[in-house]
């Protein structure tokens with residue numbers, strides 16, 4: 015069996031900017047620590063709102079957003095970006111949902127097979143994706159969550175053949191928004207003249223409703239202070255999605271202050287045995303002669 019020469023982390027997400035605004039600190043931190051951090055991005059964010067000035071010099075929203083993603087990938091120190099070549103499905107009830115190339119139209123098995131193939135190629139020890147409600151119930155986030163969970167298991171199966179050797183990553187994490195922080199934000203927003211039922215650039219995210227959704231346990235907290243600037247720089251790459259909003263003041267700053275330069279994860283595999291919280295997603299995976307060897311599986 016071939017050992018990786020470098021630890022590998024794979025993040026599987028849906029749109030350009032998911033990698034930065036969610037778990038960007040974590041990705042930058044592991045890249046800084048010498049891990050080969052790869053990103054699978056299912057779409058090019060075709061359904062995102064992009065103001066005309068941001069399209070100057072680009073043929074399409076997809077081209078602009080891919081350029082923004084490549085800029086962010088460089089700031090975060092990613093080793094590679096891999097597109098699944100689906101189309102952004104947009105928010106529920108929009109015509110983008112019906113597009114034949116839309117991610118949510120693709121069969122789950124097809125999407126999972128593509129991700130499993132990438133897992134076998136890259137051989138990551140750790141895989142990250144969205145939580146079961148995709149953070150804020152974006153249909154693409156939920157589709158990618160489901161496909162990644164299936165792919166994680168599929169990649170290690172000996173009888174599943176796709177021309178590559180079976181490979182089982184050691185750990186699977188879901189990025190989660192702690193409900194305590196969400197509850198606090200929803201209480202605070204009206205005091206700041208903001209409506210928690212219409213959050214986000216397009217006002218289509220109902221934060222208050224999310225409090226009632228699945229409360230996912232937090233098994234790992236990653237403090238990304240050493241690379242906080244890299245995350246901010248990556249966010250600036252996504253100018254078309256910021257709507258002229260500064261990261262250093264206004265709602266983005268406020269959201270960041272609440273999260274405290276920490277990112278939170280639920281460990282889906284292996285399921286933790288006790289209430290112990292990890293601070294390192296590679297805990298329990300040890301380096302031997304510059305290569306990773308699996309150690310005490312919990």
Ligand SMILES: [Zn+2]
Pocket residue numbers: 028029032152155
């Ligand atoms: Zn997204």
